[in-house]
Amino acid sequence: MENDLKKKPDEELLQRSRKGDAGAFKELVRRYEAKVAATVIGMVGRNDEADDIGQETFIRFYNALNSFRGDSSIGTYITRIAMNLSLNALRRRERRRFLFKSIDTENELQEPAAENGAGRFEQSEILRSAMQRLSPKYRAVVTLRLAQGYSTEETARMLRIPVGTVLSRLQRAQKKLQTLLRAYKEDF
């Protein structure tokens, strides 16, 4: 049964999900899980909150199934939900940080976690860690444009900002990333 669903096109899975077919919706979740993970983990980091936001993204998508008209692709639509939820979570985090400043500042300055016992950091982890040091608005454009490969126009549409703003944020984000990554010059 699950193997059958794997071969079905998105459109059919959507129709079946609208009729309450949990299996069809589960297959859609499997198909777009990686995309959502890339957005959410890119934005909030790898933690339990990311998993929660990922789940919430698909629940929002499920609730919007009937109003989803297919003006954009499912991937773009879900990524937009994931990005909005991630930005909301970061705003909440910012408010918490304001209340418990000393604790969070300590966390922010942590070095990236070592990938293995030998203490050698994997490049992806270093990059991800550097991205976490960018402010959310810069992190959002880097995640969408550079990590996920959306065009500048798509990135602008998803974030509801002008293309010019995307370009200037990308410029600043790349400068900041290069500064942050200077410590790992051999790898980058």
Place this chain on the structure above:
Amino acid sequence: MDPNLYNLLLRSFDSKLRESDQRRLDDGLASSEDLRRARNDIATLRRRLGEMKEPSFKPFFAERVVQRLGRVESSLMEQYLSVFRSVAIGAAVLVIICGAYNISRDNSVSFDSALGFPHQTLEQILALEPPLE
């Protein structure tokens, strides 16, 4: 390194530059070793970002989503039921109060008086005669 040229260089990766800007950048790249190095660094950074290992959620993510969806739906159903229950109880109490009021006004205990029907025969209604007291 000229910061304006560096900004042009960064921008050139994401948008098409105006002809004059492109020419300035090309000239800068031809003459500046630093700018060429910066171009390579940016290109490497962007390539590495694009090639980043795809992150993933914890195992059985899809199952957890469907499970949570089930919980959300059943809690929604419970909310509907609880709203329906309170509205139904309120309506029943209102009907009983109205019935009791009608009976007390009519001084007779019958279904008709509880519902507030006038004691008239069909003939009286059709003849439009004043009702009997």
